[in-house]
Amino acid sequence: MFTGIIEELGTVETLEHHGGAARVTLRSPRVLEGISLGDSIAVSGCCLTVTAQDGRTWSADIITTTLDATTLGTLSAGDRVNLERCVRADARLDGHIVQGHVDAVAEIAGREEGDGTTLLRLNLPAGLERYVVDKGSIAVDGISLTVAGIEAGVVTIGLIPETLERTTLGTKQVGDVVNLEVDVLAKYVEKLSASLLPGAEVRR
Incomplete structure (x- = not known):
């Protein structure tokens, strides 16, 4: 779950399409603090799972359904995206309940x-x-x-x-x-x- 309070503007490093799916790599050192593989980060409102990270960049896989329902498939290297880590249970809910599931x-x-x-x-x-x-x-x-x-x-x-x-x-x-x-x-x-x-x- 997220709150809709953006923590960082990330930059797209690459977006590689593989058949109907894709893999995106982003540069965003701030939101990687405390993040482990398998954690969730919202990318311009889309909940994605961290599959690789090196402390400054991270990658996530995007399935066909997500590409069809969101703007993620149109991203290019250098584009900026809104980023937010999933909310902690002991944190303030400053925005509102956001699932990261784009309608x-x-x-x-x-x-x-x-x-x-x-x-x-x-x-x-x-x-x-x-x-x-x-x-x-x-x-x-x-x-x-x-x-x-x-x-x-x-x-x-x-x-x-x-x-x-x-x-x-x-x-x-x-x-x-x-x-x-x-x-x-x-x-x-x-x-x-x-x-x-x-x-x-x-x-x-």
């Missing part, structure tokens, strides 16, 4: 620069809008963010300068795509209440 890829529909705030508008893929509420939580490329507004399938999020500086959202532009994970609590509530709401569609 969909979303396109940035708008970017508005303001005085101390940048607004991003994202086109929500079909089926996700019901899990997103005004002032609720959403993970965008692994970053825990608060929904500033939602209307007609478009979600708006506000970004402070600190977020822009410490994450990849500082360089994202209209037309770029990001990984989205909606609040898993909404999914559980929907499924548990389905028996009380005849005809309700439940996402499994």
